[in-house]
Amino acid sequence: MKILRSMLFVPADSEKKMGKAASVGADALILDLEDSVAAVRRPVARQMALEYLRSADRTKGELWVRMNPLDSADALADLAAVVAGRPDGIALPKCDGPHHVHQLDHYLQALETQAGIPVGSIGITAIATETAAAPFTLGQYKGAPRLRILTWGAEDLGAALGASSNKDEHGAYTAPYVLARSLCLFGAHAAGVQGLDTVQPDFRAPDKLLRECNEARRDGFLGKIAIHPDQVAVINEAFTPSAAEIAHAQAVIAAFAANPEAGTLSLDGKMIDMPHLKQAERVMSIARQAGAL
């Protein structure tokens, strides 16, 4: 499945932002019907999202839609409006666990059938740390239908907990959000889906964004959410293996290929063994997908 380095949120009721979004270079857009759209604007946003899905150049990047939470009155209206536009996927907010993914899968099966599109073609991104219950289920997503991406959020989780802030006096996430981030990362890898890092809301601080990208990539996330066009290039570059990383990965693979019976070798004065080979192969696969080879 294609890796999405950057997913840019676009409020679906904003003609201006929707107009700009296609030229920004994000691997995917998420047309938002939830938190960035006022309740009274939702009917308009649904129609605009559908129009956008129908008229956009679909070779430029994937198009996703963020629906409203499953327990809201908006959820079915959102899906009923946009499925006919054949989005690449639905982002599910306030996801409590895999049972919510199953529930969404059932709705999508019905609506895909009605729209005459292949059943199962629409994927799911679970925003999987936005409720107090959610962190307890992050290890249970393996086999969840349609699931391509697990991501986490610190803003809604803070609101769910009644936290006065999710950051400490140095600007670092406090313990509950560090835990949610780590569990999301473990959960994504345990489920065999992509882990996507959360937003950096301070969109005029490219240094902070780059630091978060590098930390996320170091830890095993494969991409990050963007909320502003200026964030997309930084994210895409940070999640694309550099020439030096590619050269190192190729050297590791070549060393094992030249010594097919070796379980461990030395390269540049350092021990390498199977985890290094596995990581090198992963880097090459990401680089290939990102067109960096």
Ligand code: COA
């Ligand atoms: N997608 C597409 N275009 C966007 C955009 C987005 N997410 N955010 C801003 N733009 C456009 C603006 O319309 C503006 O276009 P212009 O050059 O034609 O005038 C340009 O990019 C520069 O925008 P800027 O003035 O710097 O930002 P802003 O003050 O207009 O908007 C936000 C700031 C945060 C309100 C806006 O970026 C936004 O709506 N982000 C998405 C929020 C969201 O979806 N949140 C939910 C997920 S957490």
Ligand code: MG
């Ligand atoms: Mg939210």
